[in-house]
Amino acid sequence: MSFRDGPFNDIKVPLTWTAAVAVIVAIVVGAALLVSDRRESLQSQAYGVSRQVFDAADKPVAGAAAAPAHWGRQLSDNIRGYFFAVSENRRLKQRIAELQGWRDTAIALQDANTRYKAILGLKTDPPIPMVTGRVVLDSRGPFADTRLANVGAEKGVKVGNPVMSDRGLVGRVVGVTRGASRVLLLTDVASRTPVLVDRTDARAVLLGDGGGHPRLSYLRGQNPVKRGDRILTSGDGGVFPRGLPVGVAVKGLDGQWRVQLDSDLTAIDFVRILRFKDFTELVDEKQLDTTEMPPLAQGAAAPPMTVSAAPTPAAQTPPAASTQAPSASRPAPPPQAPASTKPLAAKPASAKPSPPRRAATTTSSASTLPASSRPPRPDVSHELY
Amino acid sequence: MSFTDTRPLDPWRWIGAPSLMCILAAILFAIPIRVFGVQLPEPVWPMAPAFAWAVIRPSILAPLTLLALGLFLDLLWGGPLGLWPLSILVGYASVMATRSMMSGQSRRVLWSWFAIMTLLSMITGYILTMLDTGVAPSLTATLWQFLPTALLYPFAHRLIERFDDADVRFR
Numbered sequence: 001m002s003f004r005d006g007p008f009n010d011i012k013v014p015l016t017w018t019a020a021v022a023v024i025v026a027i028v029v030g031a032a033l034l035v036s037d038r039r040e041s042l043q044s045q046a047y048g049v050s051r052q053v054f055d056a057a058d059k060p061v062a063g064a065a066a067a068p069a070h071w072g073r074q075l076s077d078n079i080r081g082y083f084f085a086v087s088e089n090r091r092l093k094q095r096i097a098e099l100q101g102w103r104d105t106a107i108a109l110q111d112a113n114t115r116y117k118a119i120l121g122l123k124t125d126p127p128i129p130m131v132t133g134r135v136v137l138d139s140r141g142p143f144a145d146t147r148l149a150n151v152g153a154e155k156g157v158k159v160g161n162p163v164m165s166d167r168g169l170v171g172r173v174v175g176v177t178r179g180a181s182r183v184l185l186l187t188d189v190a191s192r193t194p195v196l197v198d199r200t201d202a203r204a205v206l207l208g209d210g211g212g213h214p215r216l217s218y219l220r221g222q223n224p225v226k227r228g229d230r231i232l233t234s235g236d237g238g239v240f241p242r243g244l245p246v247g248v249a250v251k252g253l254d255g256q257w258r259v260q261l262d263s264d265l266t267a268i269d270f271v272r273i274l275r276f277k278d279f280t281e282l283v284d285e286k287q288l289d290t291t292e293m294p295p296l297a298q299g300a301a302a303p304p305m306t307v308s309a310a311p312t313p314a315a316q317t318p319p320a321a322s323t324q325a326p327s328a329s330r331p332a333p334p335p336q337a338p339a340s341t342k343p344l345a346a347k348p349a350s351a352k353p354s355p356p357r358r359a360a361t362t363t364s365s366a367s368t369l370p371a372s373s374r375p376p377r378p379d380v381s382h383e384l385y
Numbered sequence: 386m387s388f389t390d391t392r393p394l395d396p397w398r399w400i401g402a403p404s405l406m407c408i409l410a411a412i413l414f415a416i417p418i419r420v421f422g423v424q425l426p427e428p429v430w431p432m433a434p435a436f437a438w439a440v441i442r443p444s445i446l447a448p449l450t451l452l453a454l455g456l457f458l459d460l461l462w463g464g465p466l467g468l469w470p471l472s473i474l475v476g477y478a479s480v481m482a483t484r485s486m487m488s489g490q491s492r493r494v495l496w497s498w499f500a501i502m503t504l505l506s507m508i509t510g511y512i513l514t515m516l517d518t519g520v521a522p523s524l525t526a527t528l529w530q531f532l533p534t535a536l537l538y539p540f541a542h543r544l545i546e547r548f549d550d551a552d553v554r555f556r
Contacts, residue, residue, distance in 0.1 A: 019443035023481065026452040027474050033456070034467030034513065054460040062412060069418040137461035138417035141527035143425045143514045146463030147417070175465075190465075190518050210514075210524030267419045281541050 014254055025050040047159065047175035051182070059180040059221050062137040070134075073269070086189045128241065131155040133181065142210035146174075149181045157181050162274045167177055168245040168262025169193075169233060170271055175217055181273065186214050186246070186261060194236035195259075197248055198227045203234055206246065206259060213250065213258035225249045231259050238278030399441065399548045400450050403434040407454060412521050426533035427462075431455065432506065433537040439480035440487060451477055468513055471545055474517035476506035483520045492542060500535040507531050 081088065116122070132149035151157055153176050161173045163183045171191065175182035184191055191208035195216070202224030207215045217226060229249040235242030247259040407430040412517050414425050431454040438447040455470030478485075487498060507527055515521050 015445075016443045018445055019448070019481070022445040023448040023474060023478050026448040029452060029472060029479070030455065030467045030470035030474060032467070034465055034471060034517070036467040037467060037517075048466075049465075051460060058412075058461065065412055066416040066418070069416050073418075123421050135417045137412075137415050138424075139415055139427065139464075140424055140521040141462060141464075143468060144459075144462045144464030148463075149548050184463070189514055189522050207520060209520055209523045210526040212526075267417065269417065278476070350550050355550065 017203075025177040027316060032041045047182070051175055052063050052177035055180040055182055056150060056152075056177045057205045059136060060147060062148060063134075063150060066136050070269070073267075117247070129156075131157060132270055132272050132273065136269055138268075143189060144192075145185040145208065145210060147183045147185065147268065147271070149174075149183055149273065150179065151273065152179045152181050154178055155273075156275055157273050158275070161231075162240045162244065162276055164244065164272045164274065165263040165266075165267055165268045166270070166272075168247060168253075169240070170268060173273060174241060183271065185214060186263075193246070194234045194241065195231050196242075198232050199226075200224050200229075203236065204257075212264060213252060213260060215252070215260060216249065216257040219257065227251055241274070241276050261321040333357055354360065387505045393472070394442070394548060396446055398544065399485055399544070400434075400438065400444070403437075403544060404431075404450055404454055405531075406507045407431045407434060408457060411442055411458060415461060419480045425524060428471070428533040429458070429503070429506070430537065431458065431469075431473055432476065432499075432503050432534050433541040434544060435477045436480055436502055436538075436542040437548075439477050440484055440495075440541075441483075441546050445483065447481055448474060465514075465517055468510060471513060472506040472510040475509045476502040479505055494543070495542065499541055503531060503534050506536075 016173060095327050131151050133149035133155075135147045136150050137148035139146050147170075148365055149163070157173055157176050159173055161181075161183050163170045163172060165359050169186065171183045171185040171188070172193075174184040182296075186206060186208055187210065189210045191206070191214070193206040194203065195206045197311055201219070202219060204219045204223050204224075205214045205216045209215060216225065216231070224364060227249060231246040231249055233240040233244040245262050246266075247261040250257040250260045347384045386432055393507045414427060415427075415432075418425060431451060435447075435451055436458075438444060451473050452470045455468075456466065457474045458464070459466045459538075478497070483498075487495060490498075495505040507530065511527055
């Protein structure tokens, strides 16, 4: 007996009811997916194969859709550059004059910093390699703020890598596939970023909420922040290096401290993905021990690697000085700054030789600079980029 | 035209083609571009067919298609998987439950109804995100997504006008 000839032959289920059942089934499937999702996790496998396949397939489509926009922007930039060349030239000359002072300061601080490291035997983070990619897709809703960059696993990008624009921190990589990386922005509702207030060194967690200005939470201390304070990454937790520029503190309409993001000042077209590894992840101790130390003062009696005696009070000051290096919020120091470093540079000569102490580890802001162990260069802040 | 003359709706014409248009529109509005320094809005395109499909007639295919469209949005925008399927389906279910009240209503009333459905979906998304992340999303950002989505009603109206009479069994 076939099914049609059976007792169910006369049963007719109204379409309305079957449609309702279909709705319920779809809702249950959606709820199950939502419960099992862990998109913001730092575990690479949490991103899921479905997302990886989708991102890989979406990259060329979104890239093709975004290409006219990129061409249009290039064209408008060219036209603007042609018609406003004179005013642009004047503005750039003024900017160069302003930066000249910063360059001198950077050279002085770099010089002092490298010598302090030699004195203390500090072993800092190695230079951070980075890859540059173009954003091909951009989501900006209240429940998801992500971007898709057109570089991926083939360039060594990994889940958790920090992402910067030319202005400041953008977010971190949450998913990688071949040819594409998904970047979770600082504004995403799932984003949590450990930060510090540059002026007071107060720690906080930057909490995204889908709006343009993420919230500063878990601030401690009395008046730890005021309007206009620079916010940097603190490096706590090891996901981000310390000292990356995040933005400026502002008071929100709701009375809470928020951050005006540096990266929000212009369209995020290109991004730089820092292939950053936390200091604790660097297991190659031999490589750390062979880090080339800069020479101490000319004619110094003590050999460089054996000078790690108890630092003098003057030698204990460099961390404070070094954290100022990447900060752009402080006013330009007076021109005599380089001269003041000379007595400090001469200190190692008088330090007592002693057996080398086990190197202290640090992730200070200056330590994140790639050229921290090389001779000073003029443009310190751009070394990171 | 007698009852027997009516043709069943072609799934491709009333479900497939609008879905494809939603996918293309979502990709187009996700390109990183700023017009005079302002980013493009990010409307939830599948909300328009979700409303229209619920008004036109009950269907088994429509909720399953909305599930797929919601998943597509989650993957495209990088949100948690399942967020938009649930939000859109809640809106769809609410319109389905009240569709008998909407027959013969004016365009303005239907537009208001569409806005209410969109609001309901956004509230669902808001609550789900809050439960998922422990953080209340920004109300301003939610409003900025709600407004352009509510303005999508003309697309839904066009779909309703085109297919509302196609299957008179459900009028």
